[in-house]
Amino acid sequence: MPFLPLVIIAALTGAAVPFQGGANAALGRALGHPLWATLASLVVSALCILPVLMILRVPLPTVAGLAGQPKWIWIGGIAGVIYVTAAILLMPKLGAASFMIAVIAGQMVGALLIDWTGGVGLAARPVDATRLAGTAMVLLGAIVVQWPAVSR
Template sequence: MTTWHWLGLLLLAVFAGAVVPFQSAINANLGRGLGHPLWATLASLTVSILVLLPVILALRLPLPSMAFITQAPMWMWAGGAFGVCFIALALILLPKLGASGFIALAMTGQILASLLLDHFGLFGLVERHLTAPRLLGVLMLIGGVALIQFSAAPAKALAAAG
């Protein structure tokens, strides 16, 4: 893999992370407008389908194998449930924790879970054992998350104190 290709992949990963707080903030507003976060979760997933279907059709992707669909282990279908969980919790928690607080805490959960997935090679991933440098990196990230979450006082609290 060339350096430019690798750099492109890294930038795409950063972009993937950058869209999450926008999605969460927009969906939180949608949830307030629709009267409940779960309605916004449903709306978000419906829009996802409406955006994805034309892309699938434009790429002329073949239909999935029915043999695979009927024989795949149940855990392979859990991704959608995890997606609903993330979207719904983001809608509920982001207005209370702020965008940076919610994303920082969500990222902590992602990092910790990712370490387990990598270390044990779960779900077909390549094993990447937990080493001292990786552990130090995680502790530094979690320290950064703590600074982000606990150093920012809500604006209303600051206004009331002043």
Template sequence: MSTLHWASLLLLAAFAGAVVPFQSAINVNLGRGLGHPLWATLASLMVSILVLLPIMLAMRLPLPSMAFIGKAPLWMWAGGAFGVCFISLALVLLPKLGASGFMALALAGQVVASLVLDHFGWFGLEERLITLPRLAGAMLLIGGVVLIQFGAMPAKSLAAAG
């Protein structure tokens, strides 16, 4: 893989992570306006479908195999449930923890869970053992979470103190 291709993949992955706090903050406001976070979760997922379907039609993607759909294990369909879990928890927790606090904690959870998934090669992933450097990286990230969450003081508190 060329260096340019590798760098493009890294930038795209960073972009994928960068859009999440925007999505969460926007959905918090949508949930307030709609009267409950779950309405915002539903609206977010419906907009996802409305955006994705025209793209799929423009790409002329073939229909999936009905044989696969009928025999796929149930765990393969859990991604949507995890998406609902993340969106809904973001709507509830982001206003309480702040965008940086929530995202830091969510990222720490993602990294720890990812280390476990990689280590055991679950769900068809290639095994990548938890090594000392990888564990140290996770611990540094968790240390960063502590600094981000507990080093933050709401601007209102700073104004009152000054």
């Protein structure tokens, strides 16, 4: 698939994220604690993917497939819990835009580090002046979005 449609799909996927955070924050209030909302969100995710796995007849994974794999492959689940819980706790306090721009700024810094080092099993990619400038603009955008609240 060409590059541009992939970027558009990624952007549309990203547009769903603030809705997830807001809905999970409301769920946390309804359930009486943010961690219950984190668990409920992850259970709903599992319930949504299970029918897809069955419809596509995806074979069950094997323990042998995990043998010899690096321990860091489990970090995705940990990162998911951290993100979902942070969204539940922080989005109501910061607002959707302020929370999301801070998350995006952090993602850009982390992504550049992964590209630079070839971390988490991805191929290393050069971090040149253009990519650094783009990331600096995202960080500046995060400051601009946050400025009204910070300057009070």
